[in-house]
Amino acid sequence: MIDESRGIGTRIAEVRRLKGLSQVQLAEELGISKPGLANYERGFRVPPASLVADLCEKHGVSAGWLLLGEGAIFTPDLGQVHQRALATAWAYLTRGGDEVQQEHLIRLSTALFQYILAHEQCDEGVVDAMGKLVA
Structure with a gap:
């Protein structure tokens, strides 16, 4: 054996x-x-x-x-991860009713995309911390 x-x-x-x-x-x-x-x-x-x-x-x-034996069993669907990251970034940036700058949306959604790929999920605390960095 x-x-x-x-x-x-x-x-x-x-x-x-x-x-x-x-x-x-x-x-x-x-x-x-x-x-x-x-x-x-x-x-x-x-x-x-x-x-x-x-x-x-x-x-x-x-x-x-x-x-x-490391990481997730199945590879993520990158399209779904991208949509999730973009939707999360949009919801965070528009929560106060202010106009969203394209640069901030791109930077936040990119950071969230990378985070979700590495960790499979993100909570409000992560989104808030990242959002403060790009604003």
Whole structure:
């Protein structure tokens, strides 16, 4: 048994379960045999980089999470993150009824976008602190 692969194998199995797939289904998607997938999941073999890349691409899995167990499991939809950051920035900047300067909206929404990507969410305190910096 190869200890280093145990972590990635467990994470491959977790992705498969979260996606509601059987070993046969995921193996077919990835172009490998079911016993081959089972060997990766159990940590008996280390998956090749091409398989890791294929799994990440086909299922929106974060490579950092799959390889190292760090960060979010799935990669965020950048369009949704952008819309959320922009809407949050707009709501913050227009709360007092003042005219919003385009530069402030751009700076705040950019900062929020980066923060949300790194932390997956932000609370009012973060928005307020960032808003004071761009105003």
